[in-house]
Amino acid sequence: xxxxxxxxxxxxxxxxxxxxxxxxxxxxxxxxxxxxxxxxxxxxxxxxxxxxxxxxxxxxxxxxxxxxxxxxxxxxxxxxxxxxxxxxxxxxxxxxxxxxxxxxxxxxxxxxxxxxxxxxxxxxxxxxxxxxxxxxxxxxxxxxxxxxxxxxxxxxxxxxxxxxxxxxxxxxxxxxxxxxxxxxxxxxxxxxxxxxxxxxxxxxxxxxxxxxxxxxxxxxxxxxxxxxxxxxxxxxxxxxxxxxxxxxxxxxxxxxxxxxxxxxxxxxxxxxxxxxxxxxxxxxxxxxxxxxxxxxxxxxxxxxxxxxxxxxxxxxxxxxxxxxxxxxxxxxxxxxxxxxxxxxxxxxxxxxxxxxxxxxxxxxxxx
Ligand code: AMP
Numbered sequence: 001x002x003x004x005x006x007x008x009x010x011x012x013x014x015x016x017x018x019x020x021x022x023x024x025x026x027x028x029x030x031x032x033x034x035x036x037x038x039x040x041x042x043x044x045x046x047x048x049x050x051x052x053x054x055x056x057x058x059x060x061x062x063x064x065x066x067x068x069x070x071x072x073x074x075x076x077x078x079x080x081x082x083x084x085x086x087x088x089x090x091x092x093x094x095x096x097x098x099x100x101x102x103x104x105x106x107x108x109x110x111x112x113x114x115x116x117x118x119x120x121x122x123x124x125x126x127x128x129x130x131x132x133x134x135x136x137x138x139x140x141x142x143x144x145x146x147x148x149x150x151x152x153x154x155x156x157x158x159x160x161x162x163x164x165x166x167x168x169x170x171x172x173x174x175x176x177x178x179x180x181x182x183x184x185x186x187x188x189x190x191x192x193x194x195x196x197x198x199x200x201x202x203x204x205x206x207x208x209x210x211x212x213x214x215x216x217x218x219x220x221x222x223x224x225x226x227x228x229x230x231x232x233x234x235x236x237x238x239x240x241x242x243x244x245x246x247x248x249x250x251x252x253x254x255x256x257x258x259x260x261x262x263x264x265x266x267x268x269x270x271x272x273x274x275x276x277x278x279x280x281x282x283x284x285x286x287x288x289x290x291x292x293x294x295x296x297x298x299x300x301x302x303x304x305x306x307x308x309x310x311x312x313x314x315x316x317x318x319x320x321x322x323x324x325x326x327x328x329x330x331x332x333x334x335x336x337x338x339x340x341x342x343x344x345x346x347x348x349x350x351x352x353x354x355x356x357x358x359x360x361x362x363x364x365x366x367x
Contacts, residue, residue, distance in 0.1 A: 153214015
């Protein structure tokens with residue numbers, strides 16, 4: 001089909017994704033089903049190229065990103081770790097302010113507080129002296145986190161005692177940080193929502209998450225510790241966040257569940273690993289609802305069935321092993337094996353307890 005014919009028959013605006021990893025891959029799968037043209041910006045060989053055209057773009061180069069954005073109708077992101085200056089002036093969903101807050105832990109914490117949402121005790125740290133003062137003020141143990149560019153436990157150092165202060169500061173590279181007091185949470189839960197162009201919002205159920213070494217290992221829906229009050233409380237918080245940011249698209253907030261409610265840990269202005277279960281477990285996946293939201297389509301039904309997702313970290317199990325379990329859905333991102341890397345996930349109906357126990361043990365024996 002010629003470009004002219006393609007443009008004439010196209011119903012929806014085209015989408016450019018900044019990034020071409022597994023989140024872009026799953027967004028591309030959803031876009032395909034909706035008949036939406038989606039193009040990714042990344043590096044040759046990035047895994048989303050299996051499902052969508054990939055243009056080679058250096059995401060730290062504002063001019064290259066602007067040139068990419070000029071070739072599509074609107075732009076979205078798969079990672080918040082893109083320099084805010086690069087995002088300025090783009091037709092970007094969600095907006096640059098939301099991304100700018102989410103990519104800086106200090107701004108994020110203050111933003112949650114401005115929305116009336118509790119957070120862990122914290123103090124900004126810009127020097128070794130600040131860290132000494134913050135450790136005295138908050139008490140130890142505590143976690144030092146870089147303000148920017150942290151993910152999957154990277155950019156973090158745990159301090160058990162005052163002896164760890166200098167090592168922790170060196171470990172994070174002496175960049176601007178926050179020190180966070182340890183929260184003795186009952187559980188970790190995330191809530192994902194999509195907000196559309198007219199301000200309409202749909203919520204997924206609270207998701208129970210288990211992390212190890214800062215990396216998500218397992219997500220379960222529904223959250224077993226949910227009380228009648230918890231889902232509405234988390235929804236009320238998320239609504240505040242979405243409205244305060246005039247947010248369009250999918251947003252995830254990770255919470256610590258504490259006696260009497262939840263406090264916010266962080267937010268992701270994008271589709272989120274803890275929502276991957278929604279491909280099989282919800283009537284409309286987080287990926288489809290993100291594409292729907294940013295294009296101004298009606299949002300899809302989030303009705304969900306009990307589901308468990310296990311992350312494959314480091315390497316994928318063989319198909320011979322997974323094919324023996326007809327209950328599981330295998331998602332292989334097509335990445336090379338590497339320690340600590342998210343290379344795929346497996347999704348199960350929650351009733352498949354034996355299969356879940358087997359794979360839980362195989363993938364994450366100590367979770
Ligand atoms: P983060 O990168 O902030 O999401 O942290 C990764 C994981 O480390 C979280 O999901 C928790 O399991 C743990 N963690 C982070 N901050 C704290 C805290 N203040 N207290 C206790 N555990 C934490």
